[in-house]
Amino acid sequence: SQELEQSPQSLIVQEGKNLTINCTSSKTLYGLYWYKQKYGEGLIFLMMLQKGGEEKSHEKITAKLDEKKQQSSLHITASQPSHAGIYLCGPGYGGATNKLIFGTGTLLAVQP
Amino acid sequence: DAGVIQSPRHEVTEMGQEVTLRCKPISGHNSLFWYRQTMMRGLELLIYFNNNVPIDDSGMPEDRFSAKMPNASFSTLKIQPSEPRDSAVYFCASSRQTNTGELFFGEGSRLTVL
Numbered sequence: 001s002q003e004l005e006q007s008p009q010s011l012i013v014q015e016g017k018n019l020t021i022n023c024t025s026s027k028t029l030y031g032l033y034w035y036k037q038k039y040g041e042g043l044i045f046l047m048m049l050q051k052g053g054e055e056k057s058h059e060k061i062t063a064k065l066d067e068k069k070q071q072s073s074l075h076i077t078a079s080q081p082s083h084a085g086i087y088l089c090g091p092g093y094g095g096a097t098n099k100l101i102f103g104t105g106t107l108l109a110v111q112p
Numbered sequence: 113d114a115g116v117i118q119s120p121r122h123e124v125t126e127m128g129q130e131v132t133l134r135c136k137p138i139s140g141h142n143s144l145f146w147y148r149q150t151m152m153r154g155l156e157l158l159i160y161f162n163n164n165v166p167i168d169d170s171g172m173p174e175d176r177f178s179a180k181m182p183n184a185s186f187s188t189l190k191i192q193p194s195e196p197r198d199s200a201v202y203f204c205a206s207s208r209q210t211n212t213g214e215l216f217f218g219e220g221s222r223l224t225v226l
Contacts, residue, residue, distance in 0.1 A: 041220070042116070042205070042217030045214045100215060102155045105154055
């Protein structure tokens, strides 16, 4: 069963616009990871959030984890064509395992 | 530094044939993961190893699938016999066994079963 839901499933934005992708879990997460995938390639790690209320930024991408550790958002400021791809969130369950599964993904297209 | 290396990159085979996918993880990484990606089901975890030992294979679809890791630098995923529904991109990933959630992915093996 799918334990993570991402929204929206797909998104088309004009270059320069801001956008937000959401990831929701039905249960409290040990941690939350964001990855990006370009077409035909493997996934690339973006960032990890572990604490409730935590926020991290890398270049123009900011990710937040809510206080209850059940929802995360990924925000891109002033989007560029290089941001296009599939964004996936993945939960970490517990400290004794590094098993990592992923959400359904959000396909982002950025129009020049 | 070399990343995760997968082979073959593309494989086209006929139903009933045996398929073997190979993976070389990053040196020094203790965990290895096999994923399958399709449009319908997204990215699914098939199996993962810690220190060459299979920890969780609950994602392996059925007995036709098997995975091995004979040493720290090599793993295989075998499908025998293959079926058209096995067509997908198969990814291998590795990580340090520190539960950081940072996996390093190979470029994938695209399998087409006719």
